[in-house]
Amino acid sequence: MAAVTRGLGATAALSSANSKKFQFTTRRSLSGRKGSFFAVESNGNPRSSLNRHNNRTRQLVTNAVATKPDSAAASTVSKPGHELLLFEALREGLEEEMDRDPHVCVMGEDVGHYGGSYKVTKGFADKYGDLRVLDTPIAENSFTGMAIGAAMTGLRPVVEGMNMGFLLLAFNQISNNCGMLHYTSGGQFKIPVVIRGPGGVGRQLGAEHSQRLESYFQSIPGIQMVACSTPYNAKGLMKAAIRSDNPVILFEHVLLYNLKERIPDEEYVLNLEEAEMVRPGEHVTILTYSRMRYHVMQAAKTLVNKGYDPEVIDIRSLKPFDLYTIGNSVKKTHRVIIVEECMRTGGIGASLTASINENFHDYLDAPIVCLSSQDVPTPYAASLEEWTVVQPAQIVAAVEQLCQ
Amino acid sequence: MAIWLSRSRKIAHFLNPKIAYFLQPEDFSYKIHVNYVNSSSFRTLSGENFRSPHAFLDNSATVSALQRRCRRPESTRAGEQVETRYSDDDYEDENQAMDFPGGRVSFTHEMKFISEAADKRIPCYRVLSDDGYLIAGSRFEQVDKETAVKMYKSMVTLQIMDNIFYEAQRQGRISFYLTSTGEEAINIAAAAALTSDDVILPQYREPGILLWRGFTLQEFANQCFGNNADYGKGKQMPIHYGSNKHNFFTISSPIATQLPQAAGVAYSLKMDKKEACVVAFTGDGGTKQFRSDGVVVKGQAYGIRSIRVDGNDALAVYSTIRAAREMVIHEQKPVLVEALSYRVGHHSTSDDSTKYRPVDEIEHWKTARSPLARFRKWVHKNGWWTDDEESELRGSIRKQLLNAIQVAEKTEKPQLAEMFSDVYDNLPSNLHEQEKSLRETIKRHRQDYPTDVPL
Secondary structure (H helix, E strand, O other), X not given: OOOOOHHHHHHHOXXXXXXXXXXXXXXXXXXXXXXXXXXXXXXXXXXXXXXXXXXXXXXXXXXXXXXXXXXXXXXXXXXXXXXXXXXXXXHHHHHHHHHHOOOEEEEEOOOOXXXXXXXXXXXXXXXXXXXXXXXXXXXXXXXXXXXXXXXXXXXXXXXXXXXXXXHHHHHHXXXXXXXXXXXXXXXXXXXXXXXXXXXXXXXXXXXXXOOOOHHHHOOOOOOEEEEOOOHHXXXXXXXXXXXXXXXXXXXXXXXXXXXXXXXXXXXXXOOOOXXXXXXXXXXXXXXXXXXXXXXXXXXXXXXXXXXXOEEEEEOOEEEOOOHHHHHHHHHHHOOEEEEEEEEOOOOHHHHHHHHHHHHHHHHOOOOOEEEEEOOOOOOOOHHHHHHHOOOHHHHHHHHHHHHO | OEEEEEEEOOXXXXXXXXXXXXXXXXXXXXXXXXXXXXXXXXXOXXXXXXXXXXXXXXOHHHHHHHHHHHOOOHHHHHHHHHOOOOXXXXXXXXXXXXXXXXXXXXXXXXXXXXXXXXXXXOOOEOOEOOOOOEOOOOOOOOOOHHHHHHHHHHHHHHHHHHHHHHHHHHOOOOOOOOOOOOOHHHHXXXXXXXXXXXXXXXXXXXXXXXXXXXXXXXXXXXXXXXXXXXXOOOOOOOOOOOEHHHOEOOOOOOOOOHHHHXXXXXXXXXXXXXXXXXXXXXXXXXXOOOOOOOOHHHHHHHOOEEEEEEOOOHHHHHHHHHHHHHHHHHHOOOEEEEEEOOOOOOOOOOOOHHHOOOHHHHHHXXXXXXXXXXXXXXXXXOOOOOHHXXXXXXXXXXXXHHHHHHHHHHOOOOOHHHHOOOOOOOOOHHHHHHHHHHHHHHHHOHHHOOOOOOO
């Protein structure tokens, strides 16, 4: 039985017209919903859109059940929007979905009365009742299993892991049941569950509470994984994840909850499988996600001063990768640096490197550089912890070396 | 909202306790322990007084109204009633007791360890003797002729189906099978006691429930052969049935994964305020690997009402499940039923159980303790079943099964595209690519690929 020979197949499809058409068609099938709305995608050259301030216009959604029917035409440009923090954006997205669909419910530790350990569900128990915002005991395997059972019976649960690391205890439920039951039942049972929570390296939380679970989950067939990084995409991805009929794991980051941003007033939902162009450029493609986006942008400032023009893409969709956006970027710059918080071995960066090499090998002028954390448990000491995470200085150095 | 049904296959002196409360549906006077009727008021942790729990049993609207007034979380509504169990003696001296979640705990100056084993094991509820006679004085839910005959016929069908499919595996016609031999009463009697709205989360030894609910022999055969008429589209191994229209969740091999999921289904039913319950099944593998008096005693450890019943007594199982169902629906609390039984067959076609248990033990439970024989005697005695009907039924079932196998064998396998479908709701680009790649490889090396898989 042939192994997956992605490289061979993809080479044949690499002539630009074919690949664009091919991938665009399948992307439409991905994002086409059976129901009422669809995501407006970037269907042209990523550069044609706009500068980084307006890049979000491309991701506005025409929503059949939106309160303002002409919101698609009246773009965000005229609306001032409102400012909020990332955790409030998550809350807003969750609240809008719970208002919209009575099947959406939340379960997790301290989500009810306490309002969530990161305040994402603050006030929800009073508004929706204790049953719909369910406090669970400290039993991740049990309440993740519970969410799966509830999802198979028609609910749309949102499971909050107090820290992503705790979800390791629910790995069996996530892998064997969440990811598989839709398949093994021949499509009879669907599992529209959202599993979300903070992960990543915080400030001296210790090794067990500083994990990057996206590495461990990325192989599970049947699930989707996305990582949010700004209030805007946090809200949009939360809504998209809840509306998806597939199980989605939404990775948040412990240190990003207090980011402030101005987001549109009108309703919007983002595409789960799309990457975000943060800063278009010419010299090098920097792929990143979650907290590392900010380290990259900081490095980008330095790089620009030194005369470089990096293109920064927040990949957002960890499974599957948005190879369309990424591919277009690689074809333009021919150099790739991946900046991630995962460990070197088996991380998202490792998979992404393999994927880009297989699909876009001919467009690379140099080997892909992957900056990741070392293969060590995160130390507690602040100085040591800082050096397990990729710092802007390292990113600058890597770009300089790659572009010489 | 959940009944947890646990079977034990251990032999007599290791009888695994399964506790069930026998209950007349007409009156909620429970025989054992629970002190509902007497306590007219009780204190919650916060010191608020509530009326007698019976007021709560009227309808959920009343309950939620009360809840909101008294500001207790809806989700813990069931939990409150546990607190009534412990009587509120008047302790004047603070040194005699202390307040603790669940009630007051009295002190003792004796250091006494609780024995790891109780003096007496939890007794086992049964109604029919081994000879099929009703035991004098037993209280049970009466079963009418139609139901009893249907139950017996289903048990026979299950037994024959198991035999024939097992043989089919031995002949190499299907790849795997496992039987429910010895547990037919649990399968069928439980199914008969439930309604079609009740959701079943099986382990893997409960096909009798599907049978009762109308799954045809052909449908069973299709799943075992993994052909394109299988609802699972050939994606799970044989006997891993699943049917959403029969409210039977698709079986997942690892043990006990369905137990937390059952809580989720119960949660969903509770939200929908449905008059239905969920029943999750598991065997010794999921529960009884410890030195306790079976799993029934764990009920109290979890604050769950439990009962031990003779799993080979169809009438007892029927009554128990009927009672348990009423309880869980009206009280919105889980119940644990431990049905003592014996797995007569091997674990599966990949197992030879004579390697770890004596052959005469197997024989004993197969013959002297057969649940079919016992129930047949009772049905026979009532004049509801004859030997002629027996042989006619057996012959007919056998023929139907052989036919079903032939048809299933000839039915086409699922198409190649099904290998990639249902991973997600729609086919994503990476899987589309992988499918394309596979098709190209097959085209180039057609002779290396099975010819019976349609492309």
